[in-house]
Amino acid sequence: MTTRIGMGLVGPGFVGAHHIDAVRRLGFVEVVAIAASSEASARKKADALGVAKAYGSYEALVADPDVHVVHNTTPNYLHVPVILAALARRKHVVSDKPLAMTAGDARRLLDAASDAGVVHAVTFNYRGNPLVQQAREMIAGGELGDVHFVHGAYLQDWLLEETDFSWRLEPDKGGESSAVGDIGSHWCDLVQHVTGRRIVEVLSDLTTVIGTRLKPAESIEAFARGGRDRRQAVSIHSEDLASILLRFEGGAKGSVSVGQVCAGHKNGLWFEVNGRQASVRWLQERQNELWIGRRNAANGTLAKDPSLLAPAARAYAHLPGGHQEGWADAFCNVIRDIYTFIAEGRRMSDHRPPAFATFEDGYHAACVVDAILESHRRGAVWTKVGEAVLTKVRLKPDATA
Numbered sequence: 562m563t564t565r566i567g568m569g570l571v572g573p574g575f576v577g578a579h580h581i582d583a584v585r586r587l588g589f590v591e592v593v594a595i596a597a598s599s600e601a602s603a604r605k606k607a608d609a610l611g612v613a614k615a616y617g618s619y620e621a622l623v624a625d626p627d628v629h630v631v632h633n634t635t636p637n638y639l640h641v642p643v644i645l646a647a648l649a650r651r652k653h654v655v656s657d658k659p660l661a662m663t664a665g666d667a668r669r670l671l672d673a674a675s676d677a678g679v680v681h682a683v684t685f686n687y688r689g690n691p692l693v694q695q696a697r698e699m700i701a702g703g704e705l706g707d708v709h710f711v712h713g714a715y716l717q718d719w720l721l722e723e724t725d726f727s728w729r730l731e732p733d734k735g736g737e738s739s740a741v742g743d744i745g746s747h748w749c750d751l752v753q754h755v756t757g758r759r760i761v762e763v764l765s766d767l768t769t770v771i772g773t774r775l776k777p778a779e780s781i782e783a784f785a786r787g788g789r790d791r792r793q794a795v796s797i798h799s800e801d802l803a804s805i806l807l808r809f810e811g812g813a814k815g816s817v818s819v820g821q822v823c824a825g826h827k828n829g830l831w832f833e834v835n836g837r838q839a840s841v842r843w844l845q846e847r848q849n850e851l852w853i854g855r856r857n858a859a860n861g862t863l864a865k866d867p868s869l870l871a872p873a874a875r876a877y878a879h880l881p882g883g884h885q886e887g888w889a890d891a892f893c894n895v896i897r898d899i900y901t902f903i904a905e906g907r908r909m910s911d912h913r914p915p916a917f918a919t920f921e922d923g924y925h926a927a928c929v930v931d932a933i934l935e936s937h938r939r940g941a942v943w944t945k946v947g948e949a950v951l952t953k954v955r956l957k958p959d960a961t962a
């Protein structure tokens with residue numbers, strides 16, 4: 562691999578810095594430029610991150626001939642214009658989740674990316690954990706037997722106080738859904754990926770625990786804490802807590818709790834899959850362990866040790882057993898899968914490594930979120946995923962095929 566790939570990033574906030582860190586670890590990608598909402602803020606971020614070029618608009622960044630791959634880490638409402646601008650220039654696109662604020666918009670992006678014939682990816686980064694891949698291998702290999710129950714939660718506490726604020730809570734910037742679109746989309750993608758089964762029906766009960774928040778005068782980055790000065794009371798209508806029942810294709814049942822107002826939970830993502838032979842459970846906050854449950858033998862905990870993992874999962878572990886790997890390592894695994902695919906000149910119709918989620922995965926996640934909103938709106942009734950969207954449009958064949 563001799564050619565260096567040029568990366569440009571739009572939206573250098575909380576997660577943008579991790580995209581830059583991850584591509585730099587690969588050794589064959591150069592971070593060429595970043596774009597922010599003004600030239601001054603772009604320059605400041607570029608200097609802090611050691612990036613040469615700084616642009617005050619995403620249009621200028623996507624036009625830079627040295628940028629081959631555009632990363633989109635802007636607030637959700639900018640995903641459509643930023644991605645469409647990059648695709649119009651036939652740049653590969655790596656977007657953070659959620660791909661778009663509605664399934665309709667996500668569908669537009671999937672179609673545009675297919676028409677442009679470029680590589681398109683969504684950073685559903687929890688796929689990149691070696692023990693997530695191990696669980697996936699075990700399920701695909703039949704070690705759990707027929708899967709009948711898939712359940713878990715994604716709980717955080719960073720929006721628990723009325724002074725906690727994020728653009729995620731404003732429908733015009735984050736979308737109609739807040740917690741479900743923001744972190745529920747991660748959980749849904751993850752369990753669909755691990756089990757190999759799509760969520761086909763949902764029943765949801767959504768709650769807004771904190772109905773009035775004190776919005777700061779200036780925007781603050783995600784997870785930053787602010788004081789009470791210069792704040793304005795605003796009504797919040799999007800959910801910060803959700804209870805959801807799930808039905809998977811093939812008949813498995815499931816449930817998930819999603820909340821960002823649950824004291825003590827920092828990044829409490831966990832899932833458990835129960836099959837007729839065995840169970841597996843993975844907790845993001847103890848991500849170097851995989852619990853394995855059995856009926857007629859002792860339960861066990863598999864440690865992240867490359868020598869103990871299935872061959873396909875081993876590629877995602879880079880340190881010997883006993884050395885902890887974490888969030889940033891799993892994120893880098895996803896980025897490595899995507900960039901290796903690009904460097905090898907592959908097309909989207911080619912076989913992709915497992916941790917690589919595409920705009921099609923982003924579209925399906927958006928369909929699940931839309932169905933969750935729709936179920937709640939209809940008074941918590943079973944709602945088919947894609948009822949509103951999937952039935953109207955058929956997936957177009959990949960233009961690169």
Ligand SMILES: NC(=O)c1ccc[n+]([C@@H]2O[C@H](COP(=O)([O-])OP(=O)(O)OC[C@H]3O[C@@H](n4cnc5c(N)ncnc54)[C@H](O)[C@@H]3O)[C@@H](O)[C@H]2O)c1
Nearest residue numbers: 572573574575576596597598634635637657658659782783
């Ligand atoms: N994969 C993950 O685990 C993960 C984690 C956090 C966030 N995200 C996603 O990443 C995206 C960004 O989230 P964040 O937490 O980093 O938000 P953030 O608010 O910290 O950062 C967003 C950045 O975009 C910049 N921006 C705003 N308008 C812009 C414009 N017109 N042009 C260029 N830049 C502009 C802001 O100045 C800010 O620097 C969201 O879609 C979010 O859902 C994903």
